[in-house]
Amino acid sequence: MRWLRHLFAPSARRLFPPAALDAITQAIADGETRHAGQVMFAVEADLGLGALWAGVTPRQRAEAAFAQLRTWDTHANNGVLVYLLLADHAIEIVADRGLHARVSAAQWQEVCRRMQGLLQAGEPERAVIGAIDAASALIAEHYPAVPGQPNADELPNRPQVLG
Secondary structure: OHHHHHHOOOOHHHHOOHHHHHHHHHHHHHHOOOEOOEEEEEEEOOOOHHHHHHOOOHHHHHHHHHHHOOOOOOOOOOEEEEEEEHHHOEEEEEEOHHHHOOOOHHHHHHHHHHHHHHHHOOOHHHHHHHHHHHHHHHHHHHOEOOOOOOOOOOOOOOOEEEO
16 A cells, blocks of 8 residues: 555645745744754655665654755754655654754654644645744754844755655
8 A cells, every 4th residue: 555655646846836835945944043953844755666665664764864964964963854755644853862852752743743734634835834833942942042143054944855
């Protein structure tokens, strides 16, 4: 069954047209004014046959994307990747070690749960923007923006369409 879902996965570019990508980019930039962390969003329609054959899970793919996109490469080790794998209807949040001990798995799961609800309601742009806002709120609790000091934008704000 998983093979079929990946073979007939919806197009990430159709689900997230340029206007939606622009809105998500702006949401990331706005969120990063509230904290000293970095947020990235990546979406992937499906996995390749090799990954499917190897049994790669959405979590494993999200962790690989976290490394590939260098989300870990921030000064304070406080980067966060919100990853969406359309074929598996999977949402994964991978947080760097600076946040790992500060934000619980249950808190990240709640962000994913709310995002999943909006995706199921047919509102992908709103789902991602809501997840980015929630992730930014969690980061701000532990890495608040310093008044009068600009936040170094260490990672691209533009969503990454993988695959």
